[in-house]
Amino acid sequence: MGVFVVGDVPVVAMESSEWVDSRGGALGGAETNRVHPVSIFRVPKTLSSFKPDAYMPLLMGLGPYHRFRPELYEMERYKLVAATKAKSEHFPTREFQELVDTLKEKEDEIRSCYHMYLDYDGNTLLWFMTIDGLFLLEFFHTCISKEDRLSSSWSRTPNLFESAGSKFADHSILHDVVMLENQIPIFLLGNIFDFLDIDKNVLLSMVTGFCSEVSPFKLIKKDLSLSEVYEHDHLLKLLYHLIVMDVKVPKEACPINMPSGAPCPEEETHPKVDSGSQVLCSLLKLLSHLNIRLVRKITKPINMIVSLPWAAAKSLPEVSRMATNLEEGLKSEFDVLGEDIKNPIVEEIMIPSVSALCKAGVEFCLSNGDISSIKFDKRKKKLYLPHLQLNVNSDVIVRNLVAFETSISDFLVLGRYTELMNGIIDTAEDAKLLKKKGIITYSLKTDAEVAQLFNGMTKSIRPSKVPYIDIAIEDVNKYYYGTRKVKVYMCMKKYVYGSWQILTFLAAVLVVLLMGMQSFCSVYSCPRFFNLSNDLGK
Structure with missing residues (x-):
């Protein structure tokens, strides 16, 4: 068996006899009761073509999709350091192969989680998945609070990413860990904890602490049980669930009815x-x-x-x-x-910008809830929006959450939210006004970066209807296009x-x-x- 690269895609070359043996073994030994639904998808070109760096890891490849990319080989030694550290602390007298062997019964489940066929032999797949799992656990350990870290039975020695010269990993690796194509199954991490005989509440603390740390949105539920965590196949799916929490959307969502004074x-x-x-x-x-x-x-x-x-x-x-x-x-x-009054483009929904709405008398207010708390109070002329926290990795996190949502659902709740924010944020002034209201907080250098983030985010997302967001958009449009100033302008624009x-x-x-x-x-x-x-x- 050999490996060569075609374009950016690694290809494993096999002899004809190896091919027959591998396919015959797969057909003869597959157990359908172990097959999980596909949950780790390849990002479609319609999304990744606009901003490939947001979906393709630049530093760290986890799982099988980007395993043989040469530019990612430099970080392999950090994975080996993390695996060696875990072995020396938790099973110093046992061989690493023993840990790999305990995961053999999970091989079919691991393969079934991935959308792409994994053309690796079982031992190779389990070896690099185990090493990636140990590395990911070590990284999660850096994301929980220092108090919990001290009481954690995972590691009491200095953290791999807190050593001298390793501070770069805080953002660079996080950028790659949250990507859809870099996900690995959560149950694999649970099996590693079983082998190490560590309390699984430590794993629960790690993954929930990580989600709380990286989420740009308010989490609907923070106190989860271990069984609830295991219901989700990977970290990004868990994060999406904590943000959206299975929002109930009717099968037939009505289109937005534009008010009589609004232009189509x-x-x-x-x-x-x-x-x-x-x-x-x-x-x-x-x-x-x-x-x-x-x-x-x-x-x-x-x-x-x-x-x-x-x-x-x-x-x-x-x-x-x-x-x-x-x-x-x-x-x-x-x-x-x-x-x-801005001229909307194809990618934007029909809603005025923050600046235009403020001039028309609309007040922006921070809601205490999640995305489902978006609404417009027609009597008080207040538009309620949830809190959004942005940093250098927020663009990648939101894009990959939307990419995952696109793969599993016909109703794009996060996608519709990004369309709303894209519609109302056109300029740096719009972002600045929302920041003053406490709706958006960010550590980005300029207000213009916030506008650029949303203006480029929804260009390839298919349209979807989410009732509570669409109702708020419709109510805002009815009010705005019903004001005297806008009516006069629309009349002059039409006839003059x-x-x-x-x-x-x-x-x-x-x-x-x-x-x-x-x-x-x-x-x-x-x-x-x-x-x-x-x-x-x-």
Whole structure:
């Protein structure tokens, strides 16, 4: 058997006889009652292609997916140090192979947890899974409080990651430990504790302490029993459960109904440019039917102008230049007028930004609950949002939680929450306002990093409906688009800004006519031609 790399993927090469032996053994000895549902998935390309570093470990590979990546070999010695430390403390007189042998009956369960077929022989798989498990337990030991650590029977010697020169591991390894493709089964850790004859409450303290330490969200439940922990196949699944806690979502979630004054996404992305033109043409048509001599003198030349071939006229260099300048001027004016109303993109849900909502009278308040506490109080005009704590690893944690949710559920609760935050946080000012309200706390360098974090997070997440979040979005939109300021702006945008094309051409034709009159007057005497007195010019 040999290993070679195709692209970024390690491939194990086997002789034909080895292949038959391995497949025959698998088919002959598989026990279906030991097979677990797949829970450790490969992240789909639709997610990982936007930000690969958030899903692919950069320093530490745990489990089988990234085992043979050459760039991760440097950290293998840290795994061996952790395994050696555990052996010297807990089973110094026994061989390491004995620990590996105790896990043989779990081999089928371990394989069934992974979405990808694991083309390794049983002993190789169990060896590196055991070493990874011991390393992970040592890392969890650093995450529990110092008081619990001193009373812990896992280790009383200096921690591997607290030795001189190892402080880099605090964030760098955490970055990789929380990734979906780096998960290893929790029951494997439990079997290691059984072999070492250590109280499993220590394992319970480790995993729950780790979840409390790294979670950006408020955990629904912190006091878990060991049996509740074992119900979850891996650490990321446990963390997701503690955040979402099996939110009940109906099978058919109603789409958001936009309020009567709110624009639909299509109208915002592609505004109807002919609505103002239609109004103007209807007005001219009505005036033309009035039997008033003065009005006919005004509308007749205008109707002639409107009926001219504007496409051909715009092709003229001078007219095209003036039309372009006027068009840009009109657009800039309306951009100033509508600076509080953002134009949504495909990835964003239809909801105004924090700054725009604050100017419209909406107050942001910190809720005492979890994600399910999101709501909008229409009477008090208050939008309640849960607390969110961000640091350098929060982007990776949230992305991998959403990737796991995408793999197991049709209703993306965390995905919908990130869409909401992406919708309301557009700029650094939006992040700063939420920070002042205590809704977001972060150790990032700038407010702009928070906006960048959310603005790039939902570009590849499939849409989903979560009732309590959608109700809050709908109520906010109804209030916002029902305010007088927004109604006036939307009306002007529809009937004034929408008519910019005809206004551009009218202005261009007027300039051409004035230039023609100037040329005419340079040849003929304009006052005499129009029967005007020369005294009028004085």
